[in-house]
Amino acid sequence: MSSPRTLRRWLTAVLSAALVASAAVGTARAEPADTATTAATTAAASADGAAAAAVTFSDTFDGPAGAAVDSSKWQLETGDNVNNHERQYYTSGNKNAALDGQGRLVITARKENPSNYQCWYGTCQYTSARLNTAGKFTAQYGHIEARMKVPRGQGMWPAFWMLGTPVDWPASGEIDIMENVGFEPSTVHGTLHGPGYSGSGGIGAGYTLPGGQAFADGFHTFAVDWAPNSITWSVDGTVYQTRTPADLGGRSWVFNKPFFLILNLAVGGYWPGDPDGSTVFPQQLVVDHVSVTTGDSAPGAAVRGLAGKCVDVAGANPANGTPVQLYDCNGTSAQRWTAGSDGTLRALGKCLDVTGNGTADGTPVQLWDCTGGPNQKWTVTGARDIVNPQADKCLDVTGNNAANATRLQIWTCTGAANQKWTVG
Structure with missing residues (x-):
C-alpha cells in the first residue's frame, strides 16, 4: 500500500523550530x-524554542495485528444511534476496530449481528466502531489531521470530527473535518454545527477530487487549521474553505474552546441513506495516522x-x-x-x-x-x-x-x- 511510514514522523521535527531560530539556511x-x-x-x-509548533497528540497505530486501539488515547462507544437513524451497532474492544500490524487502524463495518444486538429499529443488521478521545485528550487550536482511506458503497458514512466540551449539542459545537457519504465517491465535506446552524443547516463546503477519482481508491490527508475565530479545511494540503464568525449571520461562534476527536464508520442514516443490493460488505475505514500540532496555523514553515x-x-x-x-x-x-x-x-x-x-x-x-x-x-x-x-x-x-x-x-x-x- 502507498502508506509511507515516514509520513507519521514528519510532525515531530518542525522546520519552523529549526529555521526560525536561525532565520536562514546556507551553504556549508x-x-x-x-x-x-x-x-x-x-x-x-533550537528545540528549546520549538513551542511555536509542538505535537500534542499523535497515534500512528503501531502494534500487532488484531490488537485493540491504545486505551490511553481512545475509548470506544457502544450501542446504536437513533438520532441520525443509522443502522449499525457500535461494538467494543477489537471486534470492529483493530490494528492491522502495519501501522494502521482498520474500522470495519460488517453485515452481521453475532450477539443479537438491538437497535432503535429492532434487531441490528450491521456492526461497526466509533472511537473518541473524550476524557483523554482535547484540542484547542492547531493543525488537526488524519490520513485515511475511506470505504465505498451506498450507505457508507465515514467521518473524522470533533465535539465541544462539555457536550451539549448543538450549543457546544461540532467541527466535521471530513465526512463522506457513499453516493458521492469523489467528494468529502467539512462542516460546522452550532446553535442555530446544526444538522442539515450546518455551515460548510465540499471538496471534489478531479477527473472522477474516488476517495476510496487511495489514502488522503484531511485536516483543519484552527485558530481563534478561524477554521480552514484542506485535503492533501489543498485548502478548500475557511470559516469565521462572519459566516454565521450573527449566530454564536462556539469554537474557541476545547474539543475532543472522533473517528467512526456509520452505516445508513438520514444523509447517506441505507445500504442496498449494490453495497458490498465488509467495508473498511483505514486510518494511517492522526495528529494534532499546536501553535503555528500549520506545521512547519x-x-x-x-x-x-x-x-x-x-x-x-x-x-x-x-x-x-x-x-x-x-x-x-x-x-x-x-x-x-x-x-x-x-x-x-x-x-x-x-x-x-x-x-x-x-x-x-x-x-x-x-x-x-x-x-x-x-x-x-x-x-x-x-x-x-x-x-x-x-x-x-x-x-x-x-x-x-x-x-x-x-x-x-x-x-x-x-x-x-x-x-x-
Whole structure:
C-alpha cells in the first residue's frame, strides 16, 4: 500500500523550530565549520524554542495485528444511534476496530449481528466502531489531521470530527473535518454545527477530487487549521474553505474552546441513506495516522526564495515524483517544510529528493518517499543556501526565473539570489 511510514514522523521535527531560530539556511562550503550544520542538528539546537509548533497528540497505530486501539488515547462507544437513524451497532474492544500490524487502524463495518444486538429499529443488521478521545485528550487550536482511506458503497458514512466540551449539542459545537457519504465517491465535506446552524443547516463546503477519482481508491490527508475565530479545511494540503464568525449571520461562534476527536464508520442514516443490493460488505475505514500540532496555523514553515516566492510541492500532490517548484506563497501544507531528525526536509509527509540520486548541475528536485538516501540529505547554514552534501551543490531556482511553477534543481553554489532562502 502507498502508506509511507515516514509520513507519521514528519510532525515531530518542525522546520519552523529549526529555521526560525536561525532565520536562514546556507551553504556549508562558504561558511566556517562552526556555522555549518545539518537540518537535524539545527532542529535539535533550537528545540528549546520549538513551542511555536509542538505535537500534542499523535497515534500512528503501531502494534500487532488484531490488537485493540491504545486505551490511553481512545475509548470506544457502544450501542446504536437513533438520532441520525443509522443502522449499525457500535461494538467494543477489537471486534470492529483493530490494528492491522502495519501501522494502521482498520474500522470495519460488517453485515452481521453475532450477539443479537438491538437497535432503535429492532434487531441490528450491521456492526461497526466509533472511537473518541473524550476524557483523554482535547484540542484547542492547531493543525488537526488524519490520513485515511475511506470505504465505498451506498450507505457508507465515514467521518473524522470533533465535539465541544462539555457536550451539549448543538450549543457546544461540532467541527466535521471530513465526512463522506457513499453516493458521492469523489467528494468529502467539512462542516460546522452550532446553535442555530446544526444538522442539515450546518455551515460548510465540499471538496471534489478531479477527473472522477474516488476517495476510496487511495489514502488522503484531511485536516483543519484552527485558530481563534478561524477554521480552514484542506485535503492533501489543498485548502478548500475557511470559516469565521462572519459566516454565521450573527449566530454564536462556539469554537474557541476545547474539543475532543472522533473517528467512526456509520452505516445508513438520514444523509447517506441505507445500504442496498449494490453495497458490498465488509467495508473498511483505514486510518494511517492522526495528529494534532499546536501553535503555528500549520506545521512547519514556509521557505522563501527568489522574488519572495515559496518552495512549493506542485499541485499539493503527495505522489512520488511530484515536482518541487517556486510559487506564490499561499500558506498551504504544500509549502510547509519540516526538518527530519535524519537531515531530511519534508512536506506532505515525504522528502525533498534529488531526482535519480543525481549529482550533476541541473538535476531537478522532487517529492519522494523518505528512504534515508544521500540524495535526501540537506545541510543548512547561515549563508542562506540549502546544500545537498552528496553533490556539494545548492538548491537553485532554474534559470534565475521568478515565474510561478519554475522547477527547483541542484546547481554549483554561486552565491546568486536564486540560491538564497529564508523563512517566513
